[in-house]
Amino acid sequence: MHSDRVKVFSGSSNPKLAEAMCAELGVELGRIKLARFKSGEIYVHYEETIRNCDVYLVQSLSHPINEHLVELMVMIDAAKRASARTVNLVLPYYGYARQERKAAPREPISAKMVADILTTVGANRVVTIDLHAPAIQGFFNIPVDHLTALDLISDEIRGMNLPNPIVVSPDAGRAKMAEKLAGYLDLSFAIMIKKRPTHNESVITHIIGDVEGHTPIIIEDLIDTGSTIINVVEGLKEKGAGDAIICATHPVFSNGAIARMEHPNIAKVVVTDSIALPDALPSNVKVRSVAPLLADAIRIIHEGGSISVLFKSGGV
Numbered sequence: 001m002h003s004d005r006v007k008v009f010s011g012s013s014n015p016k017l018a019e020a021m022c023a024e025l026g027v028e029l030g031r032i033k034l035a036r037f038k039s040g041e042i043y044v045h046y047e048e049t050i051r052n053c054d055v056y057l058v059q060s061l062s063h064p065i066n067e068h069l070v071e072l073m074v075m076i077d078a079a080k081r082a083s084a085r086t087v088n089l090v091l092p093y094y095g096y097a098r099q100e101r102k103a104a105p106r107e108p109i110s111a112k113m114v115a116d117i118l119t120t121v122g123a124n125r126v127v128t129i130d131l132h133a134p135a136i137q138g139f140f141n142i143p144v145d146h147l148t149a150l151d152l153i154s155d156e157i158r159g160m161n162l163p164n165p166i167v168v169s170p171d172a173g174r175a176k177m178a179e180k181l182a183g184y185l186d187l188s189f190a191i192m193i194k195k196r197p198t199h200n201e202s203v204i205t206h207i208i209g210d211v212e213g214h215t216p217i218i219i220e221d222l223i224d225t226g227s228t229i230i231n232v233v234e235g236l237k238e239k240g241a242g243d244a245i246i247c248a249t250h251p252v253f254s255n256g257a258i259a260r261m262e263h264p265n266i267a268k269v270v271v272t273d274s275i276a277l278p279d280a281l282p283s284n285v286k287v288r289s290v291a292p293l294l295a296d297a298i299r300i301i302h303e304g305g306s307i308s309v310l311f312k313s314g315g316v
Contacts, residue, residue, distance in 0.1 A: 003027075005085070006302055007050050011059035011075060013068045014276040017092065017291055018058040024295035030055075034071065042071050044078045051083040056127075056298055061095030061114075062275040063254060069095070069114065073121050080122040088125040088301070089118060090294055092274035093222075093250045097132035100139075115139035127297050129274055129290060130221050130249040133173075145297055145307050149249040149272050150177070152288045154184040156270050157217060157245065165245075166190060166214040170232045178219050181247075184312065187217075192232060212240030215267075222250035223271070226257035233265045243267040250274050251287075261285055 009030035010018030022029045031047035057079070059072045072089070079087045099110035111133075118126070119142055127145045131137065137144040157165075167189035169178035175191050182189040190209025216236050223229060223246070233244045243265050251271040261269045262282045269285045271277075277287060296310055 003302065005053050006056070006298070007048075007053045007084075008056045008058065008298070009046070009075070011057065011068060011071050013060040013062055013071075014058065014092065014273070016276060017060075017273050017289075017294075020273075020289060020291035021058065021090075021295045021298070024292050025298060032075075034075075042074045044071070044074045046078060046082055049082075050079060052085045054086045054088065054302060055079045055084040056088045056090055058090040058092075058294075060093040060275050061091060062093050062252065065095040069117075073117065076118070076121045076123055086124040087122055088127065088298075089123050090298070091126060091128045092272075092290060092294065093252075094128045094131055094136065097136055100133045100136055111136050112139040125301070127294065127301070129272075129293070132221050145301065147290075147293055147297060147307070148311060149274070149288070149290055149293070150181060150184065151312055152272065152290070152293070153219070153247045153249075153270055154181060156286065156288055157185060157247070160245070160268070162215045162217070162245065163242070164214050165217055166209070166211060166241075168192065168209075168211065168216045168218045168232070168236065168244075170218055170220060170228065174219060174221070177221070181217070181219050185217075190216075192235065207235065207239055211236055213242070215242045216244045218244055218246050220246070220248040222252050223248045223257060223261075223269075224252045225255045226253070226260035229266075230260055230263055233263060237265050245270065247271075251277055253277070258282065258285075 007030045008022050009032045012034055019029055033045040035043040057075050076087050096110040096114045125143045129147045137146050167178050167182040167187050169175045169191045178189045190211050193206040246269045248271050272288050272290045274290055
């Protein structure tokens with residue numbers, strides 16, 4: 001892409017992804033200074049002109065999420081005050097997305113609150129991948145381009161030549177995604193029913209579908225602590241299934257989750273680089289990059305066209 005009016009800058013959450021996106025676009029990653037005062041307050045300075053430019057800020061709202069969120073807010077404010085024409089947020093992972101509804105009285109809807117904050121500060125557009133709930137798009141009063149990594153994941157699985165595979169949704173909430181993946185791969189799928197006694201904890205109660213003798217392909221939007229995945233894998237094993245393939249867009253991997261991925265009944269874990277990962281990962285973890293997908297989205301937004309051409313199904 002040849003335009004001196006498009007500028008891509010990275011926050012501190014995932015600079016490697018931003019660099020890979022710029023390599024795909026054929027542009028230089030923008031120069032920006034991100035620093036902290038002794039008090040912990042965030043300082044931002046764009047070290048090149050962005051006047052009348054379409055600015056893209058790449059920032060995953062990953063751990064430490066509150067630090068990255070405030071940093072992004074300051075980046076937006078600095079860009080607006082530097083007379084950027086538009087400020088476009090590339091949020092590969094949208095944090096707080098699991099708090100998208102009230103499950104109990106007196107709870108917040110934090111996903112909506114974050115959307116309001118980012119819009120109020122001055123964002124003009126959001127590009128994100130595999131929201132926990134697609135309805136979160138409606139929390140914004142600005143355009144939201146909701147991408148999916150499902151094509152990347154399906155291509156990876158297709159090359160594995162798995163014996164007798166079946167797609168498994170770990171809960172009813174993932175059923176639509178599981179059905180879509182099963183359609184891509186021309187496979188049957190099963191659904192697991194679970195209850196959550198507390199946050200980051202689940203208990204499998206029922207499995208709808210025959211998994212005995214099958215290789216389960218478990219599809220999730222994210223892996224947090226990994227405890228739910230382990231419960232699902234062990235529940236499937238008890239029903240006679242083989243070792244599982246775990247697929248998730250967002251590797252949150254908190255609280256020892258990476259070590260849990262080495263469970264003896266997990267054959268492979270397929271994730272993306274929507275969240276920065278350590279260099280040392282278990283041998284069964286495969287990372288697919290979303291940089292080409294995000295770069296193509298930026299190109300289409302800038303040049304005009306339909307984002308739906310990026311997906312086999314025409315969109316999320």
